[in-house]
Amino acid sequence: MSWAQQHKVFVANRGEIALRILDACDRLGIDAVLGVSQADRDSLPARRAGRTVVLGPAHAADSYLSIDATVQAAVSTGCTAVHPGYGFLSESVAFARCCAEHGLIFVGPRLEHLEILGDKLSARRVAEEAGVPVTPGGETCSGEEALALAGRIGYPVLVKAAFGGGGRGMKLVDNPEDLVAAWELAASEAQSTFGDGTVFIERYVRDAKHVEVQILGDQHGHCIHLGERECSVQFRYQKMLEEAPCVALGETARRELHGHAMRLATKLGYVSLGTIEFLYDVQRDAFWFLEVNPRVQVEHPVTESVTGVDLVREQLLVAFGEPLSLRQDEIEFHGHAIELRLVAQDAARGLLPSPGRLERWRTPPLGGVRWDTHLYEGYRFPPYYDALMAKIIAHGADRAGALERLRLALAHLQLKGPGTNLTLLQRLVAAPAVVDATVTTRWLEEALPQLMET
Numbered sequence: 001m002s003w004a005q006q007h008k009v010f011v012a013n014r015g016e017i018a019l020r021i022l023d024a025c026d027r028l029g030i031d032a033v034l035g036v037s038q039a040d041r042d043s044l045p046a047r048r049a050g051r052t053v054v055l056g057p058a059h060a061a062d063s064y065l066s067i068d069a070t071v072q073a074a075v076s077t078g079c080t081a082v083h084p085g086y087g088f089l090s091e092s093v094a095f096a097r098c099c100a101e102h103g104l105i106f107v108g109p110r111l112e113h114l115e116i117l118g119d120k121l122s123a124r125r126v127a128e129e130a131g132v133p134v135t136p137g138g139e140t141c142s143g144e145e146a147l148a149l150a151g152r153i154g155y156p157v158l159v160k161a162a163f164g165g166g167g168r169g170m171k172l173v174d175n176p177e178d179l180v181a182a183w184e185l186a187a188s189e190a191q192s193t194f195g196d197g198t199v200f201i202e203r204y205v206r207d208a209k210h211v212e213v214q215i216l217g218d219q220h221g222h223c224i225h226l227g228e229r230e231c232s233v234q235f236r237y238q239k240m241l242e243e244a245p246c247v248a249l250g251e252t253a254r255r256e257l258h259g260h261a262m263r264l265a266t267k268l269g270y271v272s273l274g275t276i277e278f279l280y281d282v283q284r285d286a287f288w289f290l291e292v293n294p295r296v297q298v299e300h301p302v303t304e305s306v307t308g309v310d311l312v313r314e315q316l317l318v319a320f321g322e323p324l325s326l327r328q329d330e331i332e333f334h335g336h337a338i339e340l341r342l343v344a345q346d347a348a349r350g351l352l353p354s355p356g357r358l359e360r361w362r363t364p365p366l367g368g369v370r371w372d373t374h375l376y377e378g379y380r381f382p383p384y385y386d387a388l389m390a391k392i393i394a395h396g397a398d399r400a401g402a403l404e405r406l407r408l409a410l411a412h413l414q415l416k417g418p419g420t421n422l423t424l425l426q427r428l429v430a431a432p433a434v435v436d437a438t439v440t441t442r443w444l445e446e447a448l449p450q451l452m453e454t
Helices: 015-028 044-048 067-076 093-101 111-118 120-129 143-153 176-194 251-268 300-307 311-319 399-412 422-428 443-451
Strands: 008-011 031-037 052-056 081-083 137-140 157-161 170-173 199-203 208-217 223-235 238-244 272-281 286-293 336-343 360-362 369-373 388-396 414-416
Touching: 008 015, 008 067, 015 031, 015 044, 015 311, 015 369, 015 388, 031 044, 031 067, 052 067, 067 081, 067 093, 081 311, 093 111, 111 120, 111 286, 120 251, 120 286, 137 143, 143 157, 143 176, 143 199, 157 176, 170 176, 176 199, 208 251, 208 286, 208 311, 223 251, 223 300, 223 443, 238 300, 238 422, 251 272, 251 286, 272 311, 300 311, 300 336, 300 369, 300 388, 336 399, 336 422, 369 399, 388 399, 399 422, 422 443
Parallel strands: 008 031, 008 081, 031 052
Antiparallel strands: 137 199, 157 170, 157 199, 208 223, 208 272, 223 238, 238 336, 272 286, 336 388, 360 414, 369 388
């Protein structure tokens, strides 16, 4: 029996990332089974998969978030591994533990890493132990404790859920008068959304860029990085444009950033794909640790574009016990890549969700442009899940070339159906602050009203 025939992968996700995992399995010669909800039975991933299993009804809580249904489906179809993609169960300690109990390989980090990194407070402690700078702050158990800590570290501050993500359970506070109410609201949101109301306070960095380092470790003690990405164009803490490399960094700062990431990865003994996120304080030329995302990222294609490394393939190989196929000194970086997220959200109405039938979908055949999407004409975009429609990734010899390819791709995309952020993306790639790479994490929310003026 060949190496590939020993394994079968259950794909526990949907949309473009499910297609991405299926494609990586195909290239490795590994059989794959796809889990779908009732709403996704006619999706493009379901059409591509060799076999599909219905996990449950449309709502994610009854299908994609059901640990029992997912594990039972994987076991009953003879799978040896489960790939959770991103979102849904990808960072669930309970899911990873259940997979292990049923003899399934969880395609992701070790259980102890999910436990450590799922708690932002414990992740901060490990970062400090590794000598990685963290923003001043700490855990608070009451509004009064929050006031005392904020008084010591200085305003503005962020109140953040220890087990949160995506901006939920996060509040920006500029003065002590608003802090207690914000702390109580963040704790309440954290409890209702994540099942744990633990929150902490940290100093808010106003003029910051969001930069992150892609790491990859195997089960044999080897770990490498694949450079950095900048993800500063965000709306309500949701990324909209990602690129590699970060042109705001000089070579000294870039080496410092990579060094921080590798010290933390080494301290953890990290296995699988992971992303270590930082704030880059532009005024002080300093980095501050944010968190570690222990999974494949939505924006992984920009790193693939500049390195030529198939990250999902490597992630699968590592999960099956294979050593890394590349050494650090073999990683080469070429050109510049930028990714845009096309979403079914109406930008004219504050980016509210906009599900509906896709009447026309034709992507232009342009060199240097990659479309990661699960769309097809006639597809009915459901209201139950994430609004991501497609990722548009352009690679060029330099940043200006990548931006120009994105402009052409957006101009020639034929799209009719749900409301989208297409117009906003077109204006984004032409905005002077984006062209000049001077954006910070606050820029889009402040610029959005002007960008959407007709």
